[in-house]
Amino acid sequence: MFTLGLKKIIYWLTLLNVGLISTQSVATGPRVAPSLFSDNTEYIYGMDFPPYISHDEIENGVIADIVNAVLKKENISADIMILPSKNMVKYYFSEENVLAVIGYNFDFNKANKTKADFIPILSVDEFYIYNSQRFPEGLHWEGNLNIFSGMHYGTYKGNNVSAYKEAGIIVKYGRLKSLLTQLELQKLDFMRVTAETINRFNENNTMVRLEPSIGTILLGVVFNNQHPKGIESAKKFKAGLQKIKANGVFEALVKKHLGHE
Amino acid sequence: MQKLTGILSVLAIFCSQMVLSIELVKPEIVGLSTQRLKRLDTLINQHISDNKIAGAVTLIARKGKIAYLQPSGMADTDKPMRADTIFRIVSMTKPITSVAVMLLYEQGKLLLSDPVSKYIPEFKGQKVIEMLPKGSQFPYKLVPVKRDVTIHDLLTHQSGILYLASTGWFPNPKREQVVSFYRDAGITDGFCRPDESIGDMVKRLAKLPLYSQPGEAWEYGLSVDVLGYLIEVISGQKFDNFVKTNIFEPLKMQDSHFYLPKNKLSRLSADWNSDWKGSLKRVNAPLIDGDLALCPSDGEQTSGKYLSGGASVLSTAYDYFRFAQMLLNQGKLDGTRLLSRKTVELMTATNHIGHHDAELLHSKGWKFGLGFAIQQDRQHNVDSGDKGVFEWAGYYSTRFSVNPTEETVTIFLSQTSPFGAHFGLWDSITALSTSAIAD
Numbered sequence: 001m002f003t004l005g006l007k008k009i010i011y012w013l014t015l016l017n018v019g020l021i022s023t024q025s026v027a028t029g030p031r032v033a034p035s036l037f038s039d040n041t042e043y044i045y046g047m048d049f050p051p052y053i054s055h056d057e058i059e060n061g062v063i064a065d066i067v068n069a070v071l072k073k074e075n076i077s078a079d080i081m082i083l084p085s086k087n088m089v090k091y092y093f094s095e096e097n098v099l100a101v102i103g104y105n106f107d108f109n110k111a112n113k114t115k116a117d118f119i120p121i122l123s124v125d126e127f128y129i130y131n132s133q134r135f136p137e138g139l140h141w142e143g144n145l146n147i148f149s150g151m152h153y154g155t156y157k158g159n160n161v162s163a164y165k166e167a168g169i170i171v172k173y174g175r176l177k178s179l180l181t182q183l184e185l186q187k188l189d190f191m192r193v194t195a196e197t198i199n200r201f202n203e204n205n206t207m208v209r210l211e212p213s214i215g216t217i218l219l220g221v222v223f224n225n226q227h228p229k230g231i232e233s234a235k236k237f238k239a240g241l242q243k244i245k246a247n248g249v250f251e252a253l254v255k256k257h258l259g260h261e
Numbered sequence: 262m263q264k265l266t267g268i269l270s271v272l273a274i275f276c277s278q279m280v281l282s283i284e285l286v287k288p289e290i291v292g293l294s295t296q297r298l299k300r301l302d303t304l305i306n307q308h309i310s311d312n313k314i315a316g317a318v319t320l321i322a323r324k325g326k327i328a329y330l331q332p333s334g335m336a337d338t339d340k341p342m343r344a345d346t347i348f349r350i351v352s353m354t355k356p357i358t359s360v361a362v363m364l365l366y367e368q369g370k371l372l373l374s375d376p377v378s379k380y381i382p383e384f385k386g387q388k389v390i391e392m393l394p395k396g397s398q399f400p401y402k403l404v405p406v407k408r409d410v411t412i413h414d415l416l417t418h419q420s421g422i423l424y425l426a427s428t429g430w431f432p433n434p435k436r437e438q439v440v441s442f443y444r445d446a447g448i449t450d451g452f453c454r455p456d457e458s459i460g461d462m463v464k465r466l467a468k469l470p471l472y473s474q475p476g477e478a479w480e481y482g483l484s485v486d487v488l489g490y491l492i493e494v495i496s497g498q499k500f501d502n503f504v505k506t507n508i509f510e511p512l513k514m515q516d517s518h519f520y521l522p523k524n525k526l527s528r529l530s531a532d533w534n535s536d537w538k539g540s541l542k543r544v545n546a547p548l549i550d551g552d553l554a555l556c557p558s559d560g561e562q563t564s565g566k567y568l569s570g571g572a573s574v575l576s577t578a579y580d581y582f583r584f585a586q587m588l589l590n591q592g593k594l595d596g597t598r599l600l601s602r603k604t605v606e607l608m609t610a611t612n613h614i615g616h617h618d619a620e621l622l623h624s625k626g627w628k629f630g631l632g633f634a635i636q637q638d639r640q641h642n643v644d645s646g647d648k649g650v651f652e653w654a655g656y657y658s659t660r661f662s663v664n665p666t667e668e669t670v671t672i673f674l675s676q677t678s679p680f681g682a683h684f685g686l687w688d689s690i691t692a693l694s695t696s697a698i699a700d
Contacts, residue, residue: 048446048465055464081468082468083468084445084446084447084465084468084469085442085445085446085468085469086445087441087442087445088403088442088445088468088469088470091399091401091403094398094399095398095399095402095403096403109398111398156445157441157444157445158445173444174447175445175446175447177447177457178447178455181456
């Protein structure tokens with residue numbers, strides 16, 4: 001009898017809790033992630049990288065959506081926590097040995113590389129873009145950074161900029177949206193973004209992309225083999241990723257977020 | 262030139278009287294000395310003729326009556342200062358935001374002891390930075406908060422949230438590390454108005470490490486900006502609209518705005534850069550000094566998304582007098598009660614920050630209440646005032662002080678950078694306004 005009573009109490013407390021949480025969720029808008037309310041102790045830290053990983057996107061962006069789909073399929077219990085600082089994401093991987101991190105180009109040092117199991121999810125092309133109002137005659141990109149010498153280049157803190165500096169380019173750091181605003185305001189001359197970024201944020205049609213593509217980046221999840229569940233989870237994740245690719249879920253998620261396969 | 266300035270000043274007073282119907286009383290009626298108040302003219306005019314400041318509006322009130330309201334010098338290169346000139350009051354926004362929070366407190370919608378995470382879930386389970394010895398793979402580690410940040414922590418700047426500009430005030434590696442996270446995350450001090458909502462900024466800020474454990478240090482920072490967003494969440498209204506309908510309108514602060522209406526732009530003062538040695542230049546571009554970024558031209562924006570609870574308001578000396586007088590009257594002005602006496606007593610109590618001192622505008626002996634610094638005693642190095650005097654300032658050299666014992670309000674509004682240069686002038690103004698008491 002007592003056990004049954006306790007269960008009932010827990011049931012009603014849970015319901016009450018859900019009710020309270022819902023109120024708060026509405027009050028604070030769509031960026032409230034389930035992880036904020038979860039007792040789940042495993043976290044996968046993601047670096048804010050719109051439109052792929054971001055609280056501003058539906059289901060926190062395509063990468064987060066795919067990762068969550070695989071986690072669910074493979075019963076891997078973990079929540080994604082998106083952080084606004086790449087440095088912090090690296091910290092959690094390096095110093096706290098969290099289960100995994102998601103993002104791209106982590107520039108891990110030797111010690112971190114040995115414990116990192118990178119599973120690529122999406123490959124995206126990157127391009128240089130400029131503001132057509134700033135350069136009405138256009139810019140031309142032939143693979144040599146020297147033609148941008150003296151210009152202002154915008155990028156994220158933590159990205160490798162040595163080649164730009166060697167070419168005499170002035171580097172300015174910021175978040176994607178702030179950099180795009182600066183490009184719009186002609187305070188930056190050019191920056192490096194993915195095709196989806198241009199599609200998503202080129203509201204005024206002033207951003208022009210330079211062909212050819214500069215290269216490709218791989219967005220994915222890095223499991224930590226120093227975490228007690230790291231090796232096992234990585235194995236399960238790889239299998240799960242293959243499964244959702246095979247059953248069409250992966251393709252559907254990419255299409256849902258990016259509008260193409 | 263002096264003749265021209267004189268003519269413009271006379272015209273300015275004439276024009277300002279036409280535009281603004283403010284009742285001034287003879288100082289003696291409220292126990293102030295006309296002769297002694299004139300010393301303020303001498304002091305401020307000397308600073309203007311020395312080219313230390315371009316101009317200012319100074320207001321002294323006692324027992325609810327304005328006895329001295331003096332526009333001096335120039336508001337812009339071609340515009341004399343007027344009594345109704347509008348100023349970027351920057352951090353003098355903070356007491357207004359704090360009153361807004363206390364309005365919700367009085368409505369039973371929040372408790373000061375509430376964790377902020379109750380309303381903004383991103384604040385749940387924050388981390389605090391601890392620096393590691395040199396040579397460590399990572400220079401820092403993150404430890405869990407001992408308890409969540411509360412609304413009281415935000416009101417009293419004990420949350421562990423910093424200003425980026427604080428790297429210039431009190432540099433140390435830990436502060437530099439926290440601010441580098443702020444930079445990465447696109448957090449700004451709000452002195453320049455970013456193209457985003459305050460909620461977006463606050464939610465990112467909540468994910469970043471705190472400088473100190475909540476309640477364990479007094480650190481002036483973006484805490485009041487968080488309160489601005491908290492007001493939006495709890496009230497369901499945009500922050501500026503809440504302040505307008507609940508504070509500006511009831512107090513008849515007709516010239517106080519987060520974004521100036523177009524028809525008031527001509528009344529906005531220019532900002533000036535002074536080396537305090539005679540070189541005074543109008544500021545025409547953002548002022549960047551390390552992590553400090555000031556954008557005086559953002560005050561000319563007539564609309565925008567960003568609503569900083571710590572910095573966005575533009576106002577006049579008269580409007581701010583009405584706000585300060587409401588506090589001096591223990592929550593009431595002209596028959597309108599905004600706050601209860603007990604709430605104002607709570608806000609102005611001297612013991613909100615324990616053994617910490619609010620050492621920014623002042624030195625030891627100043628504590629922090631709910632929105633402003635409070636003079637704790639007369640034992641420390643202070644030139645004027647009494648126990649219980651409360652005051653705060655703004656980055657473009659604006660300042661207000663309320664002395665409940667003597668029932669005085671002193672307001673000095675200038676637009677002069679850098680901020681630190683005007684401290685001596687301010688101390689002299691408060692000394693002169695205090696020594697004008699003649700009853």
